[in-house]
Amino acid sequence: MELGQKIKCEADRTAGFGKAIAAMPGCERLGSCIQCGACSGACPLSIYMDQSPRQVIALVRGDFKKQALSCNTIWLCSSCYACTVQCPREIGITDIMYALKQCAMSERAYPAGLSIPILARQFVRMVVRRGRITETRLVMRFFLQTNWKAAISSWRLGLNLIRTRRFGIRQQHIKQHLELAAMLAQAKNANAGGSP
Amino acid sequence: MRYHYFPGCSLKGLGRAYDESLRPVMERLGVELAEIDDWNCCGATAYMSTDHCNACALGARNIAIAESSGPGDIVAPCNACYLALNKTRNCLAGDSATRAAVQKALAVAKLTYTGTAAVRHPLEVLVYDVGINVIKRNVVRPLKDLKIAPYYGCQLVRPHCSFDDQWNPTAMDRILTALGARVVDFPLKTRCCGGSLTGTAPEAGLRLTHIILGEAQRRGADLIATICPLCQFNLDSYHDQIARRWGPARIPAVYITQLMGMAFGLPTEQLGLKRNFLPADKLLAAT
Numbered sequence: 018m019e020l021g022q023k024i025k026c027e028a029d030r031t032a033g034f035g036k037a038i039a040a041m042p043g044c045e046r047l048g049s050c051i052q053c054g055a056c057s058g059a060c061p062l063s064i065y066m067d068q069s070p071r072q073v074i075a076l077v078r079g080d081f082k083k084q085a086l087s088c089n090t091i092w093l094c095s096s097c098y099a100c101t102v103q104c105p106r107e108i109g110i111t112d113i114m115y116a117l118k119q120c121a122m123s124e125r126a127y128p129a130g131l132s133i134p135i136l137a138r139q140f141v142r143m144v145v146r147r148g149r150i151t152e153t154r155l156v157m158r159f160f161l162q163t164n165w166k167a168a169i170s171s172w173r174l175g176l177n178l179i180r181t182r183r184f185g186i187r188q189q190h191i192k193q194h195l196e197l198a199a200m201l202a203q204a205k206n207a208n209a210g211g212s213p
Numbered sequence: 214m215r216y217h218y219f220p221g222c223s224l225k226g227l228g229r230a231y232d233e234s235l236r237p238v239m240e241r242l243g244v245e246l247a248e249i250d251d252w253n254c255c256g257a258t259a260y261m262s263t264d265h266c267n268a269c270a271l272g273a274r275n276i277a278i279a280e281s282s283g284p285g286d287i288v289a290p291c292n293a294c295y296l297a298l299n300k301t302r303n304c305l306a307g308d309s310a311t312r313a314a315v316q317k318a319l320a321v322a323k324l325t326y327t328g329t330a331a332v333r334h335p336l337e338v339l340v341y342d343v344g345i346n347v348i349k350r351n352v353v354r355p356l357k358d359l360k361i362a363p364y365y366g367c368q369l370v371r372p373h374c375s376f377d378d379q380w381n382p383t384a385m386d387r388i389l390t391a392l393g394a395r396v397v398d399f400p401l402k403t404r405c406c407g408g409s410l411t412g413t414a415p416e417a418g419l420r421l422t423h424i425i426l427g428e429a430q431r432r433g434a435d436l437i438a439t440i441c442p443l444c445q446f447n448l449d450s451y452h453d454q455i456a457r458r459w460g461p462a463r464i465p466a467v468y469i470t471q472l473m474g475m476a477f478g479l480p481t482e483q484l485g486l487k488r489n490f491l492p493a494d495k496l497l498a499a500t
Contacts, residue, residue: 041265042265042304042308042311043304061404061405061421061424062405062410062417062421065414065416065417093410093414093417095258095367095405095407095408095409095410095421096258096261096368096408097367097368097371097404097405097408098367098368098371098372099367099371099405101371101372102371102372102379102380111372115261115262115265116265118262118263119262119263119264119265122262122263131414132413132414133409133410133413133414134262136259136409136412136413137259137260137262137263138263140257140259140260141259141260141263141264144253144254144256144260144271148253148254149222149225149253149254150222150226150254150257151222151226152222152223152226152227153226153227156412159412159413173453174450177450177490178227181487181488181489181490182488183226183227183229183488185225185226185227189222189225189226191251191252191253192251193251193322196321196322197253197274197322199321199322200270200274200318200319200321200322201267201270201271201318203317203318203321204264204266204267204269204270204314204315204317204318205264205266205267207266207313207314207317207318
């Protein structure tokens with residue numbers, strides 16, 4: 018029988034991780050969580066999560082960085098803010114999910130086989146280059162990179178989009194896209210060092 | 214009444230029927246929408262997942278351009294844009310470090326953010342600036358006998374909205390009543406539609422969409438009224454996949470502005486109703 022570690026221990030902790038997340042914008046009240054689970058109850062996606070939102074809060078507070086960043090929870094969060102408005106301790110749970118996503122993105126620590134972060138990455142690239150999103154192109158690029166079979170099986174959707182004249186293939190862009198890219202590079206530099 | 218108009222990428226793409234119907238309806242009500250010059254993507258949820266400061270800089274550029282072009286509030290019809298721009302405003306008001314970094318980034322484009330222009334949703338403008346009575350006066354073809362489920366989606370009312378309730382908003386219910394429709398009691402009105410998960414994690418995303426459609430069906434709705442391009446797309450585009458997994462729930466989803474346009478007697482072809490996958494036949498027959 019193969020043995021695997023079932024319970025987290027001191028060696029799994031990354032000291033200072035919880036404090037670093039709590040220092041990020043909107044996450045200030047992390048420490049006041051009473052583990053009531055109202056967030057998990059309000060979350061429409063918690064039934065698909067490997068750690069409930071309540072558990073994620075506990076993992077972050079306990080400095081279990083690896084477990085917090087590698088769960089599917091933060092990526093299944095669709096930012097509906099149900100948890101945030103339901104929380105009796107007024108914790109910005111959605112913002113904590115965002116902070117964890119930012120951290121996982123910058124360290125490429127998201128779970129393998131999950132395509133949601135790839136869409137986010139492609140979205141950002143298109144905005145930096147063009148200033149606007151052309152949805153049809155973004156979705157096609159996403160499927161080509163992650164699951165080309167799905168792209169083929171959604172031919173009916175594509176045909177329907179053509180039929181309803183919404184299959185916009187021409188890339189939308191702003192006039193000052195170079196200026197915008199320079200602006201974003203400037204803001205990114207200001208951000209460096211802020212992420213745990 | 215003059216506003217800066219932030220259509221957002223969806224209203225130029227998959228959700229263009231929203232833009233097409235919003236403009237003539239607002240014009241009929243005396244609301245002038247001046248599109249913000251060279252506006253950029255709001256960043257939505259994807260940018261916020263990557264970089265907080267950059268996400269704020271994206272929103273701030275749009276607001277700063279609007280502010281520099283004259284007084285007036287900003288109207289953002291897409292729920293995700295409405296949330297992203299309001300989130301930007303709230304972050305910049307409460308977080309001086311982010312504000313300083315964003316101002317420095319804006320300086321690259323010779324822009325300054327002042328925070329004077331509020332970001333508002335058409336629902337708020339319709340109910341509080343135009344007024345229900347004015348809407349009622351413009352109705353020439355009441356939507357009588359149509360049972361409509363008002364679906365607000367999540368990102369309009371949570372967490373930055375100041376004009377309606379976070380779980381049980383009523384602005385759209387009031388407009389629908391003014392149009393002569395029968396408003397279906399719809400407790401899932403702010404439940405998430407699945408957002409982009411319908412594409413990235415369909416097992417979970419489509420189930421969320423199915424729950425909204427199924428509940429509207431159980432409650433006898435003929436139509437679902439929406440105010441967000443992503444909600445409308447999800448509710449309209451996956452009927453075959455949903456039917457295969459959970460059985461059919463074929464209820465057409467249209468924008469509130471399309472319903473208003475029909476009730477105001479505007480020409481059908483101006484309202485983008487042909488862009489629906491599932492056509493709103495009952496609406497077209499009833500008016």
